[in-house]
Amino acid sequence: MSPREIKPGVYWIGVNDRTTDLFEGLWPISQEGVSYNSYLVMGEKKAVIDLAKSSTADEYFSQLEEITDISQIDYVVVNHMEPDHSGLLRTFRRLAPRAVILGSAKTQEMLSGFFSIEDRVRAVADGETLPLGQQSLRFFSTPFVHWPETIMTYETSQRILFSCDGFGGYGTISGGIYDDECGHLGFYEREALRYYSNIVANYSSRVLDALAKLAAIPIDIVAPSHGLIWRRDPQCIIQLYKKWAEYASNKREPGITLVYGSMYGHTEKMMNAVAQGISQTGIPLEIFDAARTHVSYILPSLWSKEAVMIGAPTYEVKLFPPVADVLEMAVDKRIQGRKAAYFGSYGWSGGALKELKKIIEPAKWELWGDFVFRGSPTREDLRRGEEFGKNFAKFIQKSD
Ligand SMILES: Cc1cc2nc3c(=O)[nH]c(=O)nc-3n(C[C@H](O)[C@H](O)[C@H](O)COP(=O)(O)O)c2cc1C
Numbered sequence: 195m196s197p198r199e200i201k202p203g204v205y206w207i208g209v210n211d212r213t214t215d216l217f218e219g220l221w222p223i224s225q226e227g228v229s230y231n232s233y234l235v236m237g238e239k240k241a242v243i244d245l246a247k248s249s250t251a252d253e254y255f256s257q258l259e260e261i262t263d264i265s266q267i268d269y270v271v272v273n274h275m276e277p278d279h280s281g282l283l284r285t286f287r288r289l290a291p292r293a294v295i296l297g298s299a300k301t302q303e304m305l306s307g308f309f310s311i312e313d314r315v316r317a318v319a320d321g322e323t324l325p326l327g328q329q330s331l332r333f334f335s336t337p338f339v340h341w342p343e344t345i346m347t348y349e350t351s352q353r354i355l356f357s358c359d360g361f362g363g364y365g366t367i368s369g370g371i372y373d374d375e376c377g378h379l380g381f382y383e384r385e386a387l388r389y390y391s392n393i394v395a396n397y398s399s400r401v402l403d404a405l406a407k408l409a410a411i412p413i414d415i416v417a418p419s420h421g422l423i424w425r426r427d428p429q430c431i432i433q434l435y436k437k438w439a440e441y442a443s444n445k446r447e448p449g450i451t452l453v454y455g456s457m458y459g460h461t462e463k464m465m466n467a468v469a470q471g472i473s474q475t476g477i478p479l480e481i482f483d484a485a486r487t488h489v490s491y492i493l494p495s496l497w498s499k500e501a502v503m504i505g506a507p508t509y510e511v512k513l514f515p516p517v518a519d520v521l522e523m524a525v526d527k528r529i530q531g532r533k534a535a536y537f538g539s540y541g542w543s544g545g546a547l548k549e550l551k552k553i554i555e556p557a558k559w560e561l562w563g564d565f566v567f568r569g570s571p572t573r574e575d576l577r578r579g580e581e582f583g584k585n586f587a588k589f590i591q592k593s594d
């Protein structure tokens with residue numbers, strides 16, 4: 195891609211990554227891809243804000259060269275040490291030998307461990323301003339959005355917030371880099387929620403702290419390091435992040451995520467009956483086969499909805515493992531305080547329900563009810579399953 199001037203003297207230097215299958219070695223992005231957005235501010239002094247993943251070196255540096263002589267760059271701001279943004283740092287230092295690295299005090303400490311870099315590094319304080327000539331940069335400490343060292347950088351003359359992971363999402367840039375150039379915002383909003391629930395959600399209280407800190411600052415453009423730049427409506431992505439962060443405590447969508455798994459179709463048959471019961475109430479319902487859907491795609495639903503219906507047979511005295519794995523990840527991601535119900539088939543003495551209770555206990559999920567049956571569900575079992583689904587849905591509607 196070519197660099198773009200987003201405001202006079204401020205450039206987007208972005209690269210798309212369409213070949214990494216798993217972001218952080220864990221989250222599938224082979225369909226969606228991801229972008230690493232870096233920015234160049236050309237004042238009397240020149241500063242680059244965040245870099246990109248090391249595998250993008252050729253493309254990244256040739257784009258940067260289109261705009262400036264790299265050896266003349268004065269600063270590189272490391273908002274965040276994760277290698278998707280800092281991977282090019284050592285190469286950058288060779289090409290820009292006089293550039294000083296700016297980051298938080300924690301970044302300074304981590305640079306030594308990650309890259310054995312100790313010289314030409316300067317820690318910036320929370321709220322500190324760095325004049326570059328016509329422009330100036332102001333730094334805000336935003337710990338744990340996404341790592342402990344993280345800062346955000348604000349260009350004061352044109353009111354651009356370089357927010358790094360904050361307000362970011364999966365999804366390559368497809369032509370247009372701005373919200374107003376993009377005809378399918380729904381894709382980016384969906385991928386921002388998936389990114390949020392996979393990567394950021396665990397630190398939601400820190401996101402709210404950062405939002406409170408940024409509330410006093412006028413923001414014309416949100417320029418994250420993944421995904422779209424928001425200039426027509428910067429509040430759109432800010433308010434989405436706020437809403438998602440608040441899901442950690444109490445304000446979630448009334449709706450049910452149904453996560454199920456089945457070896458021979460007995461639990462699946464029941465799942466259809468339960469889903470039928472739920473859908474009669476009109477409550478939003480999303481259904482996931484845990485064995486065939488990567489947890490990355492299930493977490494957004496679990497994060498944003500109030501209730502979870504779990505369907506899983508007993509497997510070796512335990513909960514069917516693909517379903518157990520999803521729930522364990524949900525608990526690890528601090529998806530807490532959900533209302534839950536369970537149904538499942540067993541062959542002889544069961545055991546799934548007992549293990550389910552153990553898994554969800556630390557996250558304080560409230561188990562509203564359970565419905566177990568032996569082998570293949572009878573017609574009467576299915577009728578009861580439909581009632582079970584309907585009653586759970588009514589309970590969720592009532593407690594909303
Ligand atoms: C590999 C395997 C392990 C199982 N382990 C147990 C078990 O420990 N206890 C039990 O009651 N049933 C056990 N069962 C029986 C299943 O729970 C039972 O067949 C159930 O109807 C399967 O439902 P599904 O078709 O939805 O997978 C096991 C079945 C399989 C295939």
Ligand SMILES: [Fe+2]
Nearest residue numbers: 274276340359
């Ligand atoms: Fe990160």
Ligand SMILES: [Fe+2]
Nearest residue numbers: 276278279359
């Ligand atoms: Fe990142």
